[in-house]
Amino acid sequence: MQKVNRLQPFFENLVFERDDNTMIVNFGPQHPSAHGQLRLILELDGEMVTKAVPDIGYLHRGMEKMAENMIYNEFLPTTDRMDYIAASSNNYGFAHAVETLLGLEIPRRAQTIRMMLLELNRITSHLFWLATHALDVGAMTIFLYAFREREYAMDLIEDYCGARLTHSSVRIGGVPLDLPEHWITKLSKFLDKLPDDIADYEGLIDQNRIWKMRLEDVGIITPQMAQSWGCSGPMLRGSGIAWDIRKEEPYELYDEVEFDVPVSDTCDSYGRYKLHMEEMRQSIKIIRQVIPMYYDSEPEILAHAPQYISAPKEQIMTQNYSLMQHFVLVTQGMRPPVGEVYVPTESPKGELGFYINSQGGAYPYRLKLRAPSFWHTSILQELLPGHYLADVVTIIGNSNIVFGEIDR
């Protein structure tokens, strides 16, 4: 008889007590609310979680290694695939790190365009967060409402760079294009409408008894816990620690605009929900301030550094030397000076950092990503025990993890 080779349950080296009444379930990677490819191994006592082990790697594409085999400009579209909910933030994080390595000065117009894109991405990301989080808690209408506004924001991004999901809307040294005609008008219209829509969402769930019952006192992260697990972004600010890289280490023009960093000291999921809503409002405020800055700036969108950045198109077409430089940059890539740099940016999810070690070649010697979701996934093992299975879904949704950037 043929020997049947059945797959045995495989729990790596985790030791679970099997002689009591607990049940081990695999929450994911195919679970409907696993937010991508999270595999949580849960030990349940009834519906109470007694042990939780997050298991990642189901979306691993080896991005850090890929970076070592690509010239810097080639790697930029790959960063789209990290946090695919807010692709421009990743593009920007990488571009900003390389620019810091090169010591480039970015034209003011490019900076304003970047800031608009970054904040638009923050808005789309937060809308997406609200939509999926509400769906996880059972409020399915919010899901569709928030997605509509997200579509409008994505239409704007599409108008600018042609893509809706994987934007690649930033280049090392600036931005690829100036804003199209009437774009600012459309943007202003969107910004005028969005606060009403946010008020709509809040009208549906803000004071909703069930929504509050499900979120209040669920997933409490104390400030010490948040710090020791390396939380950042809304997860950290939800624990009452006012830490925003846009304020602490301002990049682009964030030191010239006025905005508040919302902080919640309730430490629970409801506080973080309020925080996300407030952050969207702050993003609107930032974009509104950036629009006049855009009009005041010179129409120059790429840094002037012939050694690293191709000259503008007209110059390439008319000047022989620029054409040659362009050819070398495209075929061989830029060669940054020897050195290493770690540059954090405040992505919608938290501190997105790029570490680049350059040995002077066209490829980075080592590139390391610090993705905020990775740290927010690891906190689950301390956060989940003691909660019910239904809260697991709430907490995962609330921590806003995206698997593209965890597994990279």
Place this chain on the structure above:
Amino acid sequence: MIETALIIETVVKAVIALAVIAGMAGFATFLERKVLAFMQRRLGPMHVGPYGLLQLAADGIKLFTKEDIIPQNVVKPIFVIAPIIGAVSAFVAIAAVPYFPQFTVFGYTIHPIISDINVGLLFIMGAASVGMYGPLLAGLSSHNKWSLLGGARAVIQLLSFEVVSGLSILAPLMMIGSLSLIDINDYQIGGFSSWLVWKQPLAFVLFAIAGFAETNRTPFDLVEFEAEIVSGYATEYSGMRWGLFFIGEYANMITISALVSIIFMGGYNPLWIIPGAIMMLVKVSFWIFLFLWVRAAWPHVRPDQLMWVCWKVLMPLALINILITGIVLV
């Protein structure tokens, strides 16, 4: 002779009720999609037939022709029987529900109720609570942990809210003194002001909440809430077996809507110049719409909160209501 006529009449009525309720259950799924769609700024099914009306037929064909999958390691007989229990109990419960006032065709008076038994309400609640075995057995036999969790949730939820729904209608029953739904209906014959909802508002609210829980509707749709326990007890089911669960659930929804309308909202008594049959249709439709409305508007609770609501809030209220009713009656 009379007995033969009765048997024929009952069989005809049973077949009609089965066909109509099954059809209505199907139509309710269509309505649910449409109502939710309009509340959520979208269109819902639009491609099959005008306004997607034939979507129902398309879904039916899909369910019937789907491959019948019985996974490995399931307890086969129980796995097969469970959905049948769910659907059958839902339809059996309908037997004692009067939907319309009696009417005369060719000199023959027809009562639109399959069987006017004197313990009608008790029968309905009993039959409906047998339906609990559907999810329970499905969950236990499916060889799937999510199914097991779903089955467990189904049992605690249905069992607990049986208590609330039973206690809450006890108070109106004390006033009426009969369990037959026809008597309950006739008690409210005096028009709008004689509706029991004015005399028993608390019982009405409690019964409505319990109705939401017993039909697994939002905010108490814990039994097969996708984000938490995949599809609950129905995770391993597909095709017509799954369809049976589904039809049973919607038939339950119609039964609960009819019960609330009859017990608390004047039943099929005519209102002003509107005939009773139309009033009944309007009331049942309103309740079904309310079920869908709530689904569009609210998140849902956690199992432990559900238990808290049931045992610490609703049940004491129901008991107090009975006590007060008793004192007033004495």
